[in-house]
Amino acid sequence: MENENVKSLENCPKLKLNFKRTAIIGFAFFGILLLWQVYDSWCPLFLSNLFEEALHKEHNEVQYLVGIVMALDNLAALIMLPIFGSLSDKTHTKIGKRMPYILIGTFCCAIAFPFIPILFHYHNLIGTIAVMAIVVFFAMMYRNPAVALMPDITPKPLRSRANGIINIMGYLGGACATLVGMIFVLSKYLTGWENSSTSIWVIEAPFLIASILMIISALVLFFFINENRIEKEVAPEMELGERLAAVETSVEEDDKKPMSRVNKIMLLLILGAEFLWFMADNGIGTFMSIYVEKYLHSSTGALSMCILVGGFGSVIGFAAGGFIASKIGRKWTICGGLSLTAIALMIWVIISNVVKIDSNAAENSQKFPFYLYIIWLIKGFGMSLVHINSFPMVVELCSNKKVGKFTGYYYASSMAAQTITPCLIGLLMLNSNFGFAQLPTYGLCCIVGSLIIFLFVKNIKNKAIVKKGLEAFDVDD
Template sequence: MKKTWLLGLGFFSISITWALYNAFVPLFLDNYLKSTAMIGFMMTIDNYFAMFLQPWIGHRSDKTNSKYGRRMPYLLIGMPLGAVFATLIPLHTGFITLVIFMVLMNLSMSLFRSPTVALMPDITPDHLRTKANGVINFMGGLGSVLAFGIGSKLYGMGSYLPFLCAGLVMLFSMFVLKAVIKEPITLATINPSEVKPKNPVRIREQLDKKTVFILAAIFFWFVAYQGVEALFTLYGKNQLGMSDSAASFSLTFFSLAFLVFALPSGWLGAKFGKKKIILIGVVGLMVIFGSLIFIQSVLWLRVFLIIGGLFWACININSYPWIVSTGREESIGTRTGIYYFVSSLAAITSPPLLGLLIDTFGYSALFISATGGMLLALLCMLKIAPDEKRIESDPGNETPIGAI
């Protein structure tokens, strides 16, 4: 687990950067754009990169063979570039330079996100991956909390300060990861005559019936979650009469509950099975969203959001290890990219779809739609055959677990 906590530094730096980006870049855009819809569109650039670039990068990293390993080359290129362009964003001189820095930062972050995520299963045995994912998500959540808590104070001192600090944290994380994370032995370090050829990893072959239903469930629960996350502040203000700050603060209860339960959720998934814990989370969050349709009290709203955050941890912590466990070891990067493609597709689809339903039927449609999304995810889960033993690589092709 020591390796996992150190690898969590990478997710810590990614989360800090994205939290600051999502919090302050809209303020920069607001100086140039009058349309909130256009600002919202500009803020989805990362999801388009995630949809089209991350699956390809993840697939390429599966086939990368260098003295630095399969994943590390992408970190060594993407993290410094991400740090530089994140630092430059608040130093823009106009709308054009702001957009250029945003695009370049998003491109740079897409270069290493899938390989960074794929490092976890690379260096972690299968039976420990849900626990490891809990640790990594805890580190990512901690990064977001610190970004909001400290970043807002730094922003008051100078808009460039939080982004500069995020860039320095990312560079520090890269040096730590390079120094301590040793990837499994690659073909570059082995006599080619001693290596048996591996079957190539093809994306189409990864989409068997079980995987398709898992991906469909992931899509539907992210549609529900992303829609609530994006539109909750408007719901609190227009449906419950809350102030902007009180509505946004209420959503913090959900995030903190997720953070607190990240580690226990990983432990439960390892002990009782990933599918079973995810099912509990899906059913529980469906009940919570359904109940929130009728909640008018701010106190009870926050109580239910706390419980919802616990159920979301059951889902989110175990879903990535589950999708990885259904394929071969050689396909980890490819399946990581597919996972991010589906979650990013949901992130792009959900806010405008749920927003259209709200425009048509009123704000009560938010949690009705979210409940429907969780119900569709549940139906997909029920179509998935019971977990079977992982399809392992040929013994002659197994990759040793790395060490620090």
């Protein structure tokens, strides 16, 4: 019986990924990563300096407050992501079900975003936090629908490859933010923060540029992607994709029926592992700018270059991740990525314990450590293998009617981690035995825990279909 099914599948039309359309959809992710790269690079240092000034404390004594504020934004996102995902699943308009949320969220976010550095410049702590909360609210409005747009119109076996293209577009957005950070160096502004003659444009320009590029990316998406028309065109391919996708048990198309026990366990394991790798990734990302300026006494401009190097490693991983997964399966591709990340963090831990930091050095006076470039390159490649394959694994456990809801689960897990990890690191820093030197150790522990959990996820590969000619370049994962 199985042989008959395989033969019937081989006689089906071949699935082929539409690279151009997928890249255009990626403009939504371009705006998302552009926003968060600027937000995560600048806002923690803004908060740290504002809290130090308001409370007359040292920088290590206010990091728990920085963590709490960053976590409160993520807590709101944790609640809103599944809501907006479910709402967009049920929305039907002339421009589609995802597009209204993408357009409204992007434009409102872009309008509010440039006010964050203005309020910081005028030492307004409450105003800065309030606008950050507004930005996060509207970012969450469009993030889930923007991410769900790809699986809406991409057959299941092609989603890892499509996710790779979208992530490359996203990292181009992150690269734009990083390049801006190299031109407008935050640490130089902060060195003369108390001087009223310091130009506000050093910190305002990155936020303005990000807002303009976000609006452009949303307009490109709106004018080139007709959501309703494309959904009708790809309906036969989506149906074929459902038949080709290999999950442990069949996915119920009836929305009222619960998930099977096996699929539910798979979902929980993936989300649990995802929670821990975001604990590591976001914990390091949130405090890295403070780590560089306050602990290494180095330039945030050099950190921007380091992030750019990590982005280069990520792009390589996104390009190769779908192909690797087609050979060894998504599970082992993700495990390999987590292992590479663990190795990179272990190197960082060892070097941090060997190389001594001059704690009395003046801010922005020390050379940026070269080894961090290598670590970020390896980590970027490793985590890209994780991200490109984990999201498709989650949405393949649901029917096409529930993509937005399961996208919400995926991002709710990541936001839960991003809610807890800043608070946890900030509280740990109140302990004299835990400081910025232990930041890589924290990340390493979380990544190892994530790897252990993911080893229990079943490795699943899609049914093979013989391809000919140029179609062989389209990877079924």
